[in-house]
Amino acid sequence: MAVNVCWVLIVLQALLVxxxxxxxxxxxxxxxxxxxLFQDIHVMLFVGFGFLMSFLKRYGxxxxxxxxxxASCIIQWAMLCQGFARLDDDYKIRMGIVSVYKADIAAGVxxxxxxxxxxxxxxxQLIAMGFLxxxxxxxxxxxxxxxxxAIDAGGSMFVHVFGAYFGLSVSIVIERTNNADASDEISLRTSNYSSDLFAMIGTLFLWLYWPSFNAVDLTGAEQQRAIINTYLSLAACCVLSFACSILTDNDKKLDMMHxxxxxxxxxxxIGAVAGxxxxxxxxxxxxxxxxxxxxLGYAKLMPILETNFRLYDTCGVHNLHGMxxxxxxxxxAVIVGVTSETGPPDSLYQDLPGMNSSSDSRALKANLSVFGARKxxxxxxxxxxxxxxxxxxxVIGGAITELGEALFPEINVVKV
Incomplete structure (x- = not known):
């Protein structure tokens, strides 16, 4: 079976070439x-995500x-997919640093x-899911x-919500098409001291570099605000996460998953409004x-979803990315909705796309060219x-993708 995977990878890479x-x-x-900023995102992708999921002692x-x-496969494929939407007059994709970091973000999804x-x-099946x-x-x-x-500089909607619920949709279809025991599914999340310690490496890299992720698509004062706002949000989140972890534990101890x-x-x-x-x-x-x-998602909601809906989420992406x-x-939506187009310069918002015809924001100019000014x-x-x-x-894409992955049942997991 491993030989089949090797040939598939060779053929895929040849097609990409x-x-x-x-x-x-x-x-x-x-x-x-x-x-x-691209370098920061690159570290998040390969070190942050990779080690974060290494808490699984059986799948580290x-x-x-x-x-x-x-990620190496998807970065190449994403450059092509995103480029095909912007072919120049010669039907060529023009590639630069922006193309690379946008492909990195797509791989993060x-x-x-x-x-x-x-x-x-x-x-x-992971590769097939990734390409689709x-x-x-x-x-x-x-x-x-x-x-x-829509305003979403840090990808809260288009990256995190999409990636989380696509994966959850795939997970639901998996459970509807097999008869795995619930205890087997939950046992996937078991960890030990060493695996939890390695997972903290991923956490620290993601925590340190997240401001770059939220700010990479912005410039000037907006970029500076995005970096500072993201650090503030992460710091506050860290404090409350530790406090709530202790409060929700029966023995009043910290849970390493939290x-x-x-x-x-x-x-x-903070991603959608960081700038x-x-x-x-x-x-x-x-x-x-x-x-x-x-x-609360990890401590209270996840057990309910597993017990009542057979929705198994190996790494808890619903709680970290989805909610x-x-x-x-x-x-x-709330912040945009309560703004006033005539607000003072130091108000809650600035340069919201489509809401202020006097702004020189690049996003605004593109918006006005399609819709005109918005309230x-x-x-x-x-x-x-x-x-x-x-x-x-x-949700629909995840369900269809998992059904399509039935084409590859004979190509099993390559043990690492």
Whole structure:
């Protein structure tokens, strides 16, 4: 079976080589300012996500090894998928630093979904899921950001919500098509001292570099605010995560799953509004809420979903990415909805797309070219519309993808 996987990988890489040779060329402009942030995202992807999932004592090597392989495949495929939507007059894809970090982000979406099903699908099924999910992700991203013009600089909706609920949808279909015992599914999450310690490496790298993830698509004052707001949100989230972990434990002790995961929820929850918030206390509030929601998800909601709905989430992506992403999406709609187009310069928001015709924001100019200026309530409505679209695309796409993976049942897991 392992030989089959080898040939599939060779053929896939050969096809990618052909597509790159035919369609891809370098662009002339080089944005040197983006490269340091790209490096941060690269570290998050390969070190952060890989080691975060290594808490599984039975699948520690697989989580790190498969992360490296899967991300390497998806980065190439995502460059092509995103580039095909922006072919130049010669039908070529112009590639630069921006293309690379956007591909890294797309690979991050796939790794989020992988966390929901890790240990329960084969390597070939993960690769098939990744390639199909990348296509759906690119379509949803285009509709949400280019057509609906939703505000989501840090990817709370288009990255975290999409990746989490796509993976959960795949997980649900898996459970509907097999007869695995519940105790076997839950036992996947068992850890030991060494695996938990290695997982903390992933947590620390993600925690340290998350501001770059939320700020990479912004410039100037917006980028600075995004970096500071993300740090504040993460710090507040960390404090509340530790407190809630102790309060929810019967023995009043810390749960390492909460420490490894819930402490990161603040980065997810602030992503959609990190660049537009001009009052730091709001970032602290959002981060605090994210920590509480995430810990409660792990401690209270996850057992209910497993027992009553057979919804097994190996790495708890619903609690780290799904619910904090929903919080961010709702927060973005509320914050946009309560703004005034004539507010003072130091108000809660600035340069909201489509809401102020005097702004020189790049996102705003692109927005005005499609819709014209929007009122606050209208933009809030588009935020909810983008969230609804993302949830729908993720759930349907995940269900269809898992059904399609039945084409590869004979290609089993490669043991690492």
């Amino acid at each position: 052909v597509l790159f040779a035919v369609y891809v060329r370098y662009e002339d402009n080089y944005d040197a300012m983006k490269y340091p 090597f697989s989580s790190v090894g498969f992360t490296l392989l899967l 796939i790794l989020i979904s992988t966390g929901a099903v890790l240990g329960r699908v084969s390597l070939m 999910e990348t296509v759906v992700y690119c379509i949803n991203l285009h509709l949400g950001s280019e057509v609906l013009r 420490v490894q995961n819930a402490t990161l929820a603040g980065g997810v929850a 537009i918030l001009k009052q730091p206390w709001v970032a602290v509030v959002i981060g605090s809420l994210a920590g509480i929601i995430s810990v 904090p992403g929903l919080l961010a999406s709702v927060a973005s 606050a309530g209208e933009q809030a409505g588009y935020q909810i519309a983008a969230l609804t679209l993302t949830m729908t695309m993720a």
